[in-house]
Amino acid sequence: MLKLPFMNIEKKLSEKTIEALQSLYGAAIEKIVFEKTNPDFEGDLTLVVFNFLKISKKKPEETATEIGNFLKINVPEVADFNVIKGFLNIVIADSFWLNYFKSINGKPFINAILPADAPTVMVEYSSPNTNKPLHLGHVRNNLLGYSVSEILKAAGNKVIKTNIVNDRGIHICKSMLAWQKWGNGETPESTGIKGDHLVGKYYVEFDKHYKEEIANLVKQGKTKEDAEKQAPLMQEAQQMLFKWEAADKDTMELWGMMNSWVYKGFESTYKMLGVDFDIIYYESQTYLFGKNIIEVGLAKNILKRRADNSVYIDLTADGLDEKTLLRADGTSVYMTQDLGTAVQRAEEEHFDKLIYTVANEQDYHFKVLFLILSKLGYKWAEGLYHLSYGMVELPEGKMKSREGTVVDADELMQEMIDTAAVTSKELGKATDLSNEDAEKLYRTIGLGALKYFMLKVDPKKKMLFNPAESIDFNGNTAPFIQFNYVRIQALLRKAKDLSGFEFTDSFSSPANLLTKEKELIIKLYSFNTTLNQAAAEYSPALIANYIYDLAKEFSQYYHDVSILKEEQKDLILFRLHLSKTVGSAIKESMQLLGIDVPERM
RNA sequence: GAUUCCAUAGCUCAGCUGGAUAGAGCACAAGUUUUCUAAACUUGCGGUCAUUGGUUCGAAUCCAAUUGGGAUCACCA
Structure with a gap:
C-alpha cells in the first residue's frame, strides 16, 4: 500500500x-x-x-x-x-490535487514490499471434491478466494493461499466403482478426455445405474428410503470405503490412480483460471484429525458423552442446537475434521486470521465451528472468518450438480474465449497480430469478461449467471475496461512519434485543471481508501466498481479532450502523464481481480 | 417450527458507518466520427427503494412487524 x-x-x-x-x-x-x-x-x-x-x-x-x-x-x-x-x-485547491498527482506519478499504487509486522492471513478457497470436474459454483469460489487474497496482500498482509482437497469419501468410491465395472480400463490417455472429466463421467455413470436399481427396488415394494440404502451398488460403494479406510492395497492403488487423473485435470483448470495455492491439504491426510481435541474438550467438561458413547456439545444456550462430534462408533464427523485442521493450521502457521471461502449453504456449520473453537479456549478463534458467498444461479433455475444443469468450468472458459475471438474478428480488431498473440488476446478478453462478471457483484449476494449477458462485451464489463487501458497504451506509443515532443518524466503543472482531470485525480486519490475498504470487507466487488468508474471517467475525458492534438506541448505532457497513471491504476486494480490487460486489442 | 440471508428501473446490479432531486450497465428511442482505437461518447425513456409502523431535523440505509424468496437446522461432506 x-x-x-x-x-x-x-x-x-x-x-x-x-x-x-x-x-x-x-x-x-x-x-x-x-x-x-x-x-x-x-x-x-x-x-x-x-x-x-x-x-x-x-x-x-x-x-x-x-x-x-x-x-x-x-x-x-x-x-x-x-x-x-x-x-x-x-x-x-487545484494545487493540492496537482501536488498529489506529482507525488504519485511514476510510482506503483500497490507496494509489493510487506511491512515486517504484517499480519499473517490464511485464505482457504477452492476445496474441490475429486469425483468430478469444477463447475460454475467453483469458478465463483476460486475467483473470490484468489482475488481476496490479492487484495489482502496489497493491503499489507502476509497471505497464505490454501486449498483443502476432498479426496476421500463415499463420492470418490462411487466413481471408482463405476470405473471398475464399466470403464474397460479407460484412461485419460486412451480416451483423450481430461482426467477430471473422465472421473466425473463415471460418477454420473454410477448415479445412472444407482437410480435404476432404486427404481427397481421401489417397484418391488420397498420404500424409497430403504431402496436408497439397500441398492447393491450403494452397498458395494460402502464396502469400498471400508476397504479404503483399511488401506486395502488394490483399492488404494485404484484411488491413487484416479485421483492423479483428477489432479492433472484440476491443475490445467486452475492454470486457465489463473489461481494458485501456497499450501494444499488433502483430506485423506487430515480426516482423522480432531479426535485428540475431543479428549481435551471432554476433560474441560465443555463436551459431553452420551450413554451410547457418542460425544456432543450443547450449544442451545447460544441459540444453536446440540452438535455431535463423535459418533457412537467412535468415528468423527465433518465438524470434528474441521476442528482438527483449524488447530493444526494455528499451530503450524500461526495465522492472525483464517478465512474460509465457502458458499453460504454452510453458514450454520461455520458459526458452530467458530463457536466451538472459542469455547475450547483457543484465542486465535477470534481471527476466523467465513467468507460466505451466494449461490450462482442460472436463468432457468438453481444450479445443482445433481440436477444436470451444470455449467462446466472448462467449457465455460473455452466458450468465453471463443466468443472473444468471434467478437474481435467481427469488429475487425487485432488484425495485425500473429496467431499466437491473437490467441493470447482472446484468452485475456474472454477470461477477463468472465472474471469481472463474477467479481463485480457483492460476494455475499446470490448472483444470476446469464451466459448470454456475460458474453456481451458492452457496458460494465472487463473488455470495456481493457479497451480503455489499450487506448492509453496507444496514446503512449503514438507520443513517441510526435515530432518536437519528448515524453519526459518530469512535467510542469497546467495553470488550471479541467473538471474531468480533477475528477480523475480524485479518483486516483481514492484508490487507497477503496483498497482498504475492500480488504476490510473482503469484497473484490468494491475494486471492480472502482475500476469501472475510473475507466468510464477516462473514456469521457478521452472524448472531451484531445491529448496528442493539443497545441501546448506542456499540456500534452501533463495529459499523457495523467493517462499513463490512470492506465497503471487500471492495470494494478485489475490484477487484484486476477484479470490481465492487453497492450493492444 | 427455529435460525439466518435476501427484496432498489422491464432485466442485471451500485448505493459504505442515516443527509441535498435514489445511480450505473443492458434493453428501447434518437443523435455524434474528414480529428489520439466507435468494444466509444451524448441525449431521452424508465422508481410508491416489497408493505406497514417506529426512531430522527432528515430513512433505500437504523429498529419492529408483515408478505414473498433462498439457505441451514443429521451420528452427510
Whole structure:
C-alpha cells in the first residue's frame, strides 16, 4: 500500500473542523466525517452541519458559513467554500490535487514490499471434491478466494493461499466403482478426455445405474428410503470405503490412480483460471484429525458423552442446537475434521486470521465451528472468518450438480474465449497480430469478461449467471475496461512519434485543471481508501466498481479532450502523464481481480 | 417450527458507518466520427427503494412487524 507523502486531506479537514467547533462554540466533538460532494453541487468535500446546530445555537446556514470561514483561513488547501442549507461544500485547491498527482506519478499504487509486522492471513478457497470436474459454483469460489487474497496482500498482509482437497469419501468410491465395472480400463490417455472429466463421467455413470436399481427396488415394494440404502451398488460403494479406510492395497492403488487423473485435470483448470495455492491439504491426510481435541474438550467438561458413547456439545444456550462430534462408533464427523485442521493450521502457521471461502449453504456449520473453537479456549478463534458467498444461479433455475444443469468450468472458459475471438474478428480488431498473440488476446478478453462478471457483484449476494449477458462485451464489463487501458497504451506509443515532443518524466503543472482531470485525480486519490475498504470487507466487488468508474471517467475525458492534438506541448505532457497513471491504476486494480490487460486489442 | 440471508428501473446490479432531486450497465428511442482505437461518447425513456409502523431535523440505509424468496437446522461432506 502506498504511503501518502502528506496528510490525508479528509483527516486534516476533520481535525481542523474539531478545532473550529472548539474555538467557535466551545464544544468538544470527537469525530467529524466529510463526504464526497454530490456532483450536482460545486465542491469536493462536504460537511453536513445539522448535528452541530445544538452546540452552535444558530441556523444551519450561519453555522456552516462560520465553519467554512474558519477552514478557509486555517487550511491552506481549502480554496473556497459554499453553503447550501445545512451543507458546507469545500473546494480543495487545484494545487493540492496537482501536488498529489506529482507525488504519485511514476510510482506503483500497490507496494509489493510487506511491512515486517504484517499480519499473517490464511485464505482457504477452492476445496474441490475429486469425483468430478469444477463447475460454475467453483469458478465463483476460486475467483473470490484468489482475488481476496490479492487484495489482502496489497493491503499489507502476509497471505497464505490454501486449498483443502476432498479426496476421500463415499463420492470418490462411487466413481471408482463405476470405473471398475464399466470403464474397460479407460484412461485419460486412451480416451483423450481430461482426467477430471473422465472421473466425473463415471460418477454420473454410477448415479445412472444407482437410480435404476432404486427404481427397481421401489417397484418391488420397498420404500424409497430403504431402496436408497439397500441398492447393491450403494452397498458395494460402502464396502469400498471400508476397504479404503483399511488401506486395502488394490483399492488404494485404484484411488491413487484416479485421483492423479483428477489432479492433472484440476491443475490445467486452475492454470486457465489463473489461481494458485501456497499450501494444499488433502483430506485423506487430515480426516482423522480432531479426535485428540475431543479428549481435551471432554476433560474441560465443555463436551459431553452420551450413554451410547457418542460425544456432543450443547450449544442451545447460544441459540444453536446440540452438535455431535463423535459418533457412537467412535468415528468423527465433518465438524470434528474441521476442528482438527483449524488447530493444526494455528499451530503450524500461526495465522492472525483464517478465512474460509465457502458458499453460504454452510453458514450454520461455520458459526458452530467458530463457536466451538472459542469455547475450547483457543484465542486465535477470534481471527476466523467465513467468507460466505451466494449461490450462482442460472436463468432457468438453481444450479445443482445433481440436477444436470451444470455449467462446466472448462467449457465455460473455452466458450468465453471463443466468443472473444468471434467478437474481435467481427469488429475487425487485432488484425495485425500473429496467431499466437491473437490467441493470447482472446484468452485475456474472454477470461477477463468472465472474471469481472463474477467479481463485480457483492460476494455475499446470490448472483444470476446469464451466459448470454456475460458474453456481451458492452457496458460494465472487463473488455470495456481493457479497451480503455489499450487506448492509453496507444496514446503512449503514438507520443513517441510526435515530432518536437519528448515524453519526459518530469512535467510542469497546467495553470488550471479541467473538471474531468480533477475528477480523475480524485479518483486516483481514492484508490487507497477503496483498497482498504475492500480488504476490510473482503469484497473484490468494491475494486471492480472502482475500476469501472475510473475507466468510464477516462473514456469521457478521452472524448472531451484531445491529448496528442493539443497545441501546448506542456499540456500534452501533463495529459499523457495523467493517462499513463490512470492506465497503471487500471492495470494494478485489475490484477487484484486476477484479470490481465492487453497492450493492444 | 427455529435460525439466518435476501427484496432498489422491464432485466442485471451500485448505493459504505442515516443527509441535498435514489445511480450505473443492458434493453428501447434518437443523435455524434474528414480529428489520439466507435468494444466509444451524448441525449431521452424508465422508481410508491416489497408493505406497514417506529426512531430522527432528515430513512433505500437504523429498529419492529408483515408478505414473498433462498439457505441451514443429521451420528452427510
